[in-house]
Amino acid sequence: MKIINKKILSQIQGAKVTRIEVAAPGIAEKAKPGQFVSVMVSGEGERIPLTVVDKDEEKGTITLIFQEVGLTTKLLGKLDSGDSLYALAGPLGHATELKNYGKVVLVGGGVGIAEIYPVAKGLKHAGNFITAILGARTRELLILEEELKRVSDELYIATDDGSYGRKGFVTDVLKDLLNYKLPTTNYQLIYAVGPIPMMKKVCLVTKELNSKTIVSLNALMVDATGMCGCCRVTVAGETKFSCVDGPEFDGKAVDWDELEKRNRVYADKEQHICRLR
Amino acid sequence: MSQKPVKIKEKKAAERVGNFEEVVCGYSEEEALQESGRCLQCKDPACISGCPVGIDIKKFIFQISAKDYRGAYLTMREKNNFPSLCGRVCPAEYQCRKACVLTRKGSPFASEQAINIHFLERFIGDYGIVNKVGVRANKDADLSKYKVAVVGSGPAGLCCAGELARCGIKVDIFEGLHKSGGVLRYGIPPFRMPRDILDFEINYLQELGAKIFPNLIIGKIKSLQELFAGGYAAIFLGLGAGTPSFMGIKGENLCNVYSANEFLTRVNLMSAYKFPQAHTPVNIGKSVCVIGGGNTAMDSARVALRLQKINAIPLNTTILYRRTEVEMPARRPEIEHAREEGLQFKFLVKPEEFCADENGFVKKLRCLQCKLGEPDSSGRRRPIPIEGSDFEVNCDQAIIAIGLKANQILTRVTPELKTDKWGDLVVNPQTMETSVRGVFAGGDIVGGEGTVIEAMGMAKKASLAIIDYLKKK
Numbered sequence: 181m182k183i184i185n186k187k188i189l190s191q192i193q194g195a196k197v198t199r200i201e202v203a204a205p206g207i208a209e210k211a212k213p214g215q216f217v218s219v220m221v222s223g224e225g226e227r228i229p230l231t232v233v234d235k236d237e238e239k240g241t242i243t244l245i246f247q248e249v250g251l252t253t254k255l256l257g258k259l260d261s262g263d264s265l266y267a268l269a270g271p272l273g274h275a276t277e278l279k280n281y282g283k284v285v286l287v288g289g290g291v292g293i294a295e296i297y298p299v300a301k302g303l304k305h306a307g308n309f310i311t312a313i314l315g316a317r318t319r320e321l322l323i324l325e326e327e328l329k330r331v332s333d334e335l336y337i338a339t340d341d342g343s344y345g346r347k348g349f350v351t352d353v354l355k356d357l358l359n360y361k362l363p364t365t366n367y368q369l370i371y372a373v374g375p376i377p378m379m380k381k382v383c384l385v386t387k388e389l390n391s392k393t394i395v396s397l398n399a400l401m402v403d404a405t406g407m408c409g410c411c412r413v414t415v416a417g418e419t420k421f422s423c424v425d426g427p428e429f430d431g432k433a434v435d436w437d438e439l440e441k442r443n444r445v446y447a448d449k450e451q452h453i454c455r456l457r
Numbered sequence: 458m459s460q461k462p463v464k465i466k467e468k469k470a471a472e473r474v475g476n477f478e479e480v481v482c483g484y485s486e487e488e489a490l491q492e493s494g495r496c497l498q499c500k501d502p503a504c505i506s507g508c509p510v511g512i513d514i515k516k517f518i519f520q521i522s523a524k525d526y527r528g529a530y531l532t533m534r535e536k537n538n539f540p541s542l543c544g545r546v547c548p549a550e551y552q553c554r555k556a557c558v559l560t561r562k563g564s565p566f567a568s569e570q571a572i573n574i575h576f577l578e579r580f581i582g583d584y585g586i587v588n589k590v591g592v593r594a595n596k597d598a599d600l601s602k603y604k605v606a607v608v609g610s611g612p613a614g615l616c617c618a619g620e621l622a623r624c625g626i627k628v629d630i631f632e633g634l635h636k637s638g639g640v641l642r643y644g645i646p647p648f649r650m651p652r653d654i655l656d657f658e659i660n661y662l663q664e665l666g667a668k669i670f671p672n673l674i675i676g677k678i679k680s681l682q683e684l685f686a687g688g689y690a691a692i693f694l695g696l697g698a699g700t701p702s703f704m705g706i707k708g709e710n711l712c713n714v715y716s717a718n719e720f721l722t723r724v725n726l727m728s729a730y731k732f733p734q735a736h737t738p739v740n741i742g743k744s745v746c747v748i749g750g751g752n753t754a755m756d757s758a759r760v761a762l763r764l765q766k767i768n769a770i771p772l773n774t775t776i777l778y779r780r781t782e783v784e785m786p787a788r789r790p791e792i793e794h795a796r797e798e799g800l801q802f803k804f805l806v807k808p809e810e811f812c813a814d815e816n817g818f819v820k821k822l823r824c825l826q827c828k829l830g831e832p833d834s835s836g837r838r839r840p841i842p843i844e845g846s847d848f849e850v851n852c853d854q855a856i857i858a859i860g861l862k863a864n865q866i867l868t869r870v871t872p873e874l875k876t877d878k879w880g881d882l883v884v885n886p887q888t889m890e891t892s893v894r895g896v897f898a899g900g901d902i903v904g905g906e907g908t909v910i911e912a913m914g915m916a917k918k919a920s921l922a923i924i925d926y927l928k929k930k
Contacts, residue, residue, distance in 0.1 A: 206678045225736050227635070227737075267635035269634075270678070402719060402722050402723060403633075403643075406865070406866060407699040409719055419705075424865075441712055441816065442817070444816075445740065445818075446740070
């Protein structure tokens with residue numbers, strides 16, 4: 181649980197994204213793309229889920245990437261190489277089904293780019309043609325561009341302010357790809373991770389089309405082992421637990437409005453505790 | 458000999474509802490002596506048969522009356538490694554005390570007259586803690602070469618580990634969460650189970666040589682095969698009933714609709730009642746509805762009352778239950794404690810729909826009135842909703858405590874483990890061995906939700922079978 185390596189990937193406009201490599205030989209041995217771990221920074225801390233972005237079985241380490249959004253991620257950002265996490269458990273959730281779908285589009289927004297990276301790598305390895313679409317608010321906040329370039333056959337970038345790549349959203353790129361460039365049936369899978377509004381929009385774009393859309397959800401969790409149901413989400417009218425039934429679901433069947441609301445259930449408390457620090 | 462039962466002292470309701478300190482104070486020495494003196498020392502004591510782990514109740518009560526507290530402690534520990542835990546959470550009124558000869562025949566639970574066996578057990582357990590009456594391992598040379606893996610550190614896992622460690626078997630306990638204790642830690646609130654007591658009982662296990670490894674989820678980080686390959690001669694599964702049930706009604710996923718497990722885990726395991734010193738938040742409503750009639754419902758409701766009090770919200774927490782008070786599965790003293798603390802009860806009520814405000818938070822709960830029909834398979838009279846009896850209650854927070862199902866993290870990835878239609882493990886009832894040779898199980902993962910002591914009873918049976926299994930190896 182010791183942090184072996186730490187790198188700040190981007191820091192601008194109050195947004196800070198950090199990558200840490202953590203010693204966890206058991207998890208490194210077992211983790212597969214799409215899975216996550218539950219992390220505690222300190223004994224009085226929260227348990228938060230973080231995607232396993234990469235792993236090195238030989239070194240016995242896993243890589244985690246996080247953006248500082250609340251108290252726990254801020255405290256995690258304060259840890260340095262040599263510091264230890266208080267608790268780390270995993271790998272959790274189902275792994276991505278890595279098979280040859282044919283052509284796959286992976287859409288990553290913000291820190292969600294970190295989550296599509298292991299999936300892109302795995303799907304590339306499974307023989308897929310990979311198109312990656314990365315989105316960020318501005319150029320400095322774009323992460324893992326080089327890494328994703330290495331595992332993608334095509335890479336598109338969109339920034340909200342137009343400082344890099346196309347000005348606009350990832351969904352603008354996706355729309356063009358699906359509508360104009362190639363017949364839509366050429367894409368067998370669309371895989372998206374990012375802020376809820378982004379994933380929701382991706383699903384709106386793909387809704388009319390025949391391509392499968394998988395999203396990886398970032399529901400709030402406590403134990404992350406199916407014990408509490410905090411992360412429940414409605415998929416195709418049924419209640420699912422993101423932690424043990426997901427985190428991946430058919431994006432077109434997710435009740436996004438409910439998830440958006442549920443993820444804000446502690447918004448006032450989060451603000452309060454962050455103000456105290 | 459005094460004929461009147463010695464009443465236990467309790468903190469005043471108005472005071473205790475403002476904190477998470479233990480409600481029930483233990484017996485003083487004097488009180489314990491007086492209560493033990495009431496025991497008739499029956500020739501053929503029925504109380505022992507009422508104890509799922511078969512503690513020699515007659516003997517330890519006699520030892521108390523002879524002021525041989527150390528002896529009483531050792532008598533207890535012969536059968537039960539956790540007297541301070543069981544003395545607090547055992548539903549004695551349905552077990553040893555109900556079997557006590559002083560209980561009126563045919564009574565559904567213990568009469569007031571029955572000896573307060575659980576309070577005496579607690580007195581002795583706490584005496585053992587304070588006076589550090591350690592129990593030595595009774596090492597069996599044949600067994601000490603074996604290593605056994607225990608999966609889960611709840612009541613079943615702890616009990617099995619204790620029994621095995623006492624014989625000198627090397628025991629490694631794997632716990633998925635960051636703290637050990639299972640439901641004793643995440644489910645039972647500190648005002649019923651003080652954390653120092655829990656820690657002491659668990660530490661004692663470690664003194665016996667058992668090792669606890671937190672943060673390891675078997676089924677995720679290691680398979681059963683890998684455990685065997687790692688040198689474990691046998692495995693005990695105390696996986697628990699960790700998955701909360703929901704009612705499947707409209708609006709159940711609205712904000713501030715919690716499972717009891719989530720609510721209690723946030724407060725008990727993650728210490729959300731100390732927010733912001735502890736970082737895990739929990740919301741507390743002005744009109745809290747707790748749905749269910751078991752111990753988990755009572756615990757949730759009493760936690761809710763405390764959070765309301767601590768946050769200066771006028772106490773307004775209500776239990777909604779489909780049947781009536783008589784059918785409530787909760788322990789009688791807990792119902793009484795809850796009522797003293799200001800809990801309200803609405804009986805014969807069936808929730809139909811949670812209604813939201815504009816932000817997706819629950820605001821109202823629509824219910825149907827019920828009447829009682831014929832007894833169902835549980836022997837309790839079935840609630841029958843009355844058509845057209847709809848009514849609404851204010852509800853800005855709901856806690857659903859209608860039961861728990863098996864935790865399937867391990868069984869899902871281990872198809873050779875036979876499960877029943879509820880996802881519980883199928884075992885040989887004599888040995889508690891599962892469909893996989895050398896893999897035993899006990900607690901809520903076998904036969905569904907039960908009590909702490911029932912889990913321990915199963916674990917004990919399994920531990921004897923494990924010892925037998927190892928000896929035949």
